[in-house]
Amino acid sequence: MEYVLIYILNGLYFTSFVFLTSLGLNIILGVMGILNLAHGALYAIGAFVAAWLIGSMFAGMSVLLILAGGLVAAIGIAGACGLLMEISFIRPMYNRTLEYQLLITFGAMLAVEGLIKMIWGGQSYYASAPFVSMGSIEIVGSVYPVYFIFAMVLSFATGFGLWLLLSKTRLGIMLRAISMDREMAQAMGIRIKWFNTLAFALGAGLAGLAGALIIPTTPATLGIGMDPLIRAFIVVVIGGLGSLRGALLGSLIVGETRSFGVAYFPEIELPLLFLVAVVILVVKPEGLFGSK
Amino acid sequence: MDEKRFNRRSLLKQMGLAGAGLTASGLAGATYKVRKATAAENRSIPKTPLKVAVVSFLSGPASGPFGIPGNNSFKICAEEINKQGGIAGRKIEMKSYDEAGGTDSQVKLARKLIMDDKVDIILGYISSADCKAILPLSDELGGLIFAYDCGTHVLMEKEKSPYDVPKYGLGFRTAAHLAIDNIALARYIQKHYPDVKKVAGINQDYAWGRDSWMIFERAIKKLLPHVEVVKTLWPQIYTKDYTAHISSLLSSGAEIVHSSMWGGDTVTFTKQAIGMGLFKKARMAMSRGEPYPQEVGEDFPENQIICCAGTHYFLYPPQDKWPLNKKFVADYHKAYGKYPPYPAYHAYQAIYAYKHAVEKAVSLVGGWPTKKEIAMAASGLSFETPSGILTIGKDHNAREDVLVGETKKVKSFDFPILEPENSSIFPAHEVNTPVGLRTVDWIDSWEA
Amino acid sequence: MDVKSAIRSPKAFVYLAVFVLLLPLANFLSPYQVMLLEAGITLGISALGFNLLLRYTGLLSFGHGALFAVGAYTVGMMYKYFPALYSIEILIPASIIVSMIVAGIFGYICVRHTFIFFAIITMAVSMVIFTLLLKFYHFTGGSDGIHIELPTMLGTSYTGIKRFEFLSGPYYYFLICIFAVCVIVMQGIVNSPFGKTLQSIRDNEVRAEMVGIRVKRYRWYAFLVSGIFTGLGGALYSFINGHVTPELAEWIFSGEIVFMTLLGGFMIFEGPIIGAILFTYLQLYLTSWTEYWQFAMGVILILLVLLLPQGISGGVADLYRKLKKSKTREIS
Structure with missing residues (x-):
């Protein structure tokens, strides 16, 4: 029983990454109605940029500084990639049918994965200096790495910041207006074209941040974005498409199911997650916070 | 012998499927192919280089720890062998392929290598799933395949012990299993x-x-x-x-x-x-x-x-007592700045197993051996490697x-x-x- | 279109001509090329099933890889657990029945949704099938998959025969015949009242509901038929590949099915088949040509969507139409 608290904490840690990944996916889906299959590839870009910067530039500099540099660079480069993608080939897709929208992001996923391989080669990149140098502390009777707490705080803070952006600022209100009714927003004089670009770049930047944030704990390898993408899909499915609250609750379900699944039902941890998702779907087809 | 399989009964059955005239021509084609495959071989040692295909992970998560060290080691070994005059006088022409992309595409690639590119041997495979899917191709397509790293213990085993060996006539694993x-x-x-x-x-x-x-x-x-x-x-x-x-x-x-x-x-x-x-x-x-x-x-x-x-x-074995290990570690460290991990040793075993088997077969048959003869020479082979002495059992699996x-x-x-x-x-x-x-x-x- | 006029139509002649041309092909191509062609044809059967949903029902499935895997695994499981029944006359109906059952459950969960929701849900459900294949290691062989032996066909055993001889011999003719049957049956389905109902639902769901069509029920039927074709393709494919792994059920492969359908052109009935065959060659030659095949594939896909949205067949049809137009203009 004494370990229950630490299991909850582990679940929260996992939640924080799933949440951060699903945020970007959800924004793009909500504002533009496009399911971005290349989201995992953007996540991978963030991971590689961070691993490359932190791993090779670490010598002699302060850990926090280099970590911050790595995270910002990852957001910037992944965001820029998103920007380029949107302008060059996503934009002509808005008035095309669904199969083309999905297929073009599928193609983008393959191309970006290939591009990463061209730039960084096939091998893994290690950059664990921030994780190691932050050390561990005693928490609820267990040893716990400080970096995990840092990652959790950062990712939930990002979620909160995004919520502020969407609900309190003019920009956010316009974005929400677009996601509710595109034509009406356009009629009201919102320049949809640029908001699309902005939303896509924002989503891509968030994917890059998620990828960069995980790097100190694990090497960057090709295909690193596949599993987060699938988990983010599950979050979006059970939380409801385009809902921020849904993303948070969905991530919590995914994270805690995993943590307790590993502890108590290690044999069926993964099917358990899908089972939960399917049950939610059968009971509430539009997801927990979705609207039809 | 194989021609008998396409007997009149199966012919009649095919007719039922596709029409008499067409099937007859299909039969003629099939028997023709079989005849071509069993034509008498030329025994003189060819001047052309040996085509060696190396398949290991060059991208993806398995490339860093296994595929790339293995591939590096294959390169070092092939260079060394070529420097010393090749295998029975034939230089090695090595080409590396990526094992990433899934078992399905690996099966297709192996087929292409054996049937289309006609390589002399495939050395490779790290993933057990790939090994399980591809070793059966050795006998199915008549290609020599040495699995160099994959670990599954059931690869060379049959359903019930004791069983007769080998499971695959032309398929080997030149490392011990997990x-x-x-x-x-x-x-x-x-x-x-x-x-x-x-x-x-x-x-x-x-x-x-x-x-x-x-x-x-x-x-x-x-x-x-x-x-x-x-x-x-x-x-x-x-x-x-x-x-x-x-x-x-x-x-x-x-x-x-x-x-x-x-x-x-x-x-x-x-x-x-x-x-x-x-x-x-x-x-x-x-x-x-x-x-x-x-x-x-x-x-x-x-x-x-x-x-x-x-x-x-x-x-x-300690480098002062076993010069082969000293040389291998030195060569590898010089080329790649790291001490060779075990997949590098496995690669050495695979390519040298082929070298020793071919040379043994050449001396036995007095000319260029067939793939089957090379396989027979490899079975029971024993030779020195940087890690000591490696023996390949009659079940075509190495022991260490x-x-x-x-x-x-x-x-x-x-x-x-x-x-x-x-x-x-x-x-x-x-x-x-x-x-x-x-x-x-x-x-x-x-x-x- | 009744049967008589269907037989007399020029399309029937083209089909017959293609069929007659395909039959002796096994003798002219190398066994290796025959195997590639066969892989393309089995994928074509699956893509044909997929397109019943996309083109004729207006539903984009991103989970058809799982149904393909179900068909392929049925063959593997039959060998593992019922080796006495391992003949192709039993395996084909068995895989049809199993894919129908799985597609029934799969479809029941999914057809309540449309558009992007449908795509996401099919992807999620296909991942359930993927994890089940992966997790139930003792039953399914896990990530190592299952080896597929050569089946007996019409009472003839092919043990001891090399796979490529079987594939470029008897199996080729068998496959071509099944393929012909599939094309004819699917032609029948899309031109039947059932097919027309589906298209009316696709064009206007509300109107269809108004005239008394039970929309969800019909979508579910379409999913069933589609699943059967895809599963059948998977079963036929398993013999060619000789090995099945859970990767077939992963969403990447589902994406490839969408890719090949659009490559061929999904607005034309035969498009998916052309696309599947082309895709097989494209993938193989790209992977052996360059290490960066993934990048090349992605770029091709993006260019395809941007420049040739109607696929290869649509592009050719367009070109033909334009040529015809310019010709008539010259005359006038």
Whole structure:
């Protein structure tokens, strides 16, 4: 029983990454109605940029500084990639049918994965200096790495910041207006074209941040974005498409199911997650916070 | 002989399917192809270079720890062989292919290599799934295939022991299978920690991890019947977050934790386990841990039990006593700035097994041998490698001794090493399954 | 279109001509090329099933890889657990029945959704099938998959025969005949009242509901039929590949099915078949040509969507129409 608290904490840690990944996916889906299959590839870009910067530039500099540099660079480069993608080939897709929208992001996923391989080669990149140098502390009777707490705080803070952006600022209100009714927003004089670009770049930047944030704990390898993408899909499915609250609750379900699944039902941890998702779907087809 | 298979009965059946005239022409074509394949060979040694295809992971998570070191070693070895005049006078023309992309595309690639490119041999495969899918192609398509690294113990085994060998006439595995490491770990624990009570396992959730744990569990229960298994965890392969697993191991109170994890997964797990204090409470027993102290560096904890997939270690056999290891380590370190991990040794074994088999066959038949003759020469072959002497059994599977030791920090290296003088060597007959037996049956037959 | 006029239509002549041309092809191509062609044809059967949903029902499935895997695994499982029944006359109906059952459950969960929701849900459900294949290691062989032996065919055993001889001999003719049957049956389905109902639902769901069509029920039927074709393709494919792994059920492969359908052009009935065959060659030659095949594939896909949205067949049809137009203009 004494370990229950630490299991909850582990679940929260996992939640924080799933949440951060699903945020970007959800924004793009909500504002533009496009399911971005290349989201995992953007996540991978963030991971590689961070691993490359932190791993090779670490010598002699302060850990926090280099970590911050790595995270910002990852957001910037992944965001820029998103920007380029949107302008060059996503934009002509808005008035095309669904199969083309999905297929073009599928193609983008393959191309970006290939591009990463061209730039960084096939091998893994290690950059664990921030994780190691932050050390561990005693928490609820267990040893716990400080970096995990840092990652959790950062990712939930990002979620909160995004919520502020969407609900309190003019920009956010316009974005929400677009996601509710595109034509009406356009009629009201919102320049949809640029908001699309902005939303896509924002989503891509968030994917890059998620990828960069995980790097100190694990090497960057090709295909690193596949599993987060699938988990983010599950979050979006059970939380409801385009809902921020849904993303948070969905991530919590995914994270805690995993943590307790590993502890108590290690044999069926993964099917358990899908089972939960399917049950939610059968009971509430539009997801927990979705609207039809 | 093969022509008989296309007899009149099957002809009539084909007719029923597709119409008489068309089928007759199909039959003529098929028999023609068969005849062409069995035409008499020219015995003189060709002047053309040998086409050697090397397939290993050049991208993806398995490339860093296995594929690239293996491919590097293949390159060094091929260069060395060519420098010394090639194989029976024929130079090696080596081409590397990526094993990534899934079993399906590997089957297609192997078909292309054998049937379209007509390579002399395929050396390769790290993934057990690929090995299982591709070794049957050796006999189906008539191509020589030496699997160099994949570990599944059932690859060369049949459904029931005793069975007749070999399973594949033209398919080999020039390294020992995963059972040797796990049996050696169990024997090491029996020898050095006979009082251990609680063990746990954390293995990747796919065939490799499942098989490794199954063999270890069987062996340890046979050797130390009082041992209790308190937890078995199955993280998905390429998991990025092991916090849940580490907490679960901590709560189980296990003294020794068995793991067959590899690559970035091991590095990730080790670092997170250091951060969560696992190594203060438990000792890891890693069945293929050899490359990771070097990968993780000085943070890698001391006193962890590590196995070397055989005796593949840059310090064993001691370089002053075994010049072959000295030369290999020096060549590899010079070219790639690292000490060769075990897949590099496995690559050496594969390409030199082919060299020795061809040369043996050439001297026996007095001309260029057929693939079948090369296979016959390779069966039972024994030759010197940087890790000692390697023997390929009649079941076309290699047999090796195993080195097991514990990590220790020393001044001369910036990562913990296994000191050969403080490690245990388990001779091949104590850890390798005898020819014609299934591994599980063999372990079950041990006297307690 | 009744049967008589269907037989007399020029399309029937083209089909017959293609069929007659395909039959002796096994003798002219190398066994290796025959195997490639066969792989393309089996994928074509699956893509044909997929397109019943996309083109004729207006539903984009991103989970058809799982149904393909179900068909392929049925063959593997039959060998593992019922080796006595391992003949192709039993295996084909068995895989049809199993894919129908799985598609029934799969479809029941999914057809309540449309558009992007449908795509996401099919992807999620296909991942359930993927994890089940992966997790139930003792039953399915896990990530190592299952080896597929050569089946007996019409009572003849082919043990001891090399796979490529079987594939470029008897199996080729068998496959071509099944292929012909599939094309004819699918032609029948899309031109039947059932097919027309589906298209009316696709064009206007509300109107269809108004005239008394039970929309969800019909979508579910379409999913069933589609699943059967895809599963059948998987079963036929398994013999060619000789090995099945859970990767077939992963969403990447589902994406490839969408890719090949659009490559061929999904607005034309035969498009998916052309696309599947082209895709097989494209993938193989790209992977052996360059290490960066993934990048090349992605770029091709993006260019395809941007420049040739109607696929190869649509592009050719367009070109033909334009040529015709310019010709008539010259005359006038």
